[in-house]
Amino acid sequence: xxxxxxxxxVAKEIEKKTAQIPSDVFLWSSISAMAVSLGLKIMGKxxxxxxxxxxxAPFLLFGVYNKIVKTQGSDKED
Numbered sequence: 001x002x003x004x005x006x007x008x009x010v011a012k013e014i015e016k017k018t019a020q021i022p023s024d025v026f027l028w029s030s031i032s033a034m035a036v037s038l039g040l041k042i043m044g045k046x047x048x049x050x051x052x053x054x055x056x057a058p059f060l061l062f063g064v065y066n067k068i069v070k071t072q073g074s075d076k077e078d
């Protein structure tokens with residue numbers, strides 16, 4: 001029977017790489033995306049502002065994922 005709780009090789013590699021990134025990077029990336037979006041909106045570039053503004057949420061989600069990986073760890077090798 002297959003163990004569906006184990007992570008694949010791709011997930012393990014992503015966790016190794018993201019665990020090396022400080023959590024603040026994701027927070028500041030999100031804040032930067034919001035600031036750039038505001039600047040673009042002020043400059044009248046509505047569509048580009050909306051596009052860049054949508055990056056804020058994924059950056060925060062990456063930060064949450066990063067924090068979970070750092071605190072909970074990954075599957076251990078067999």
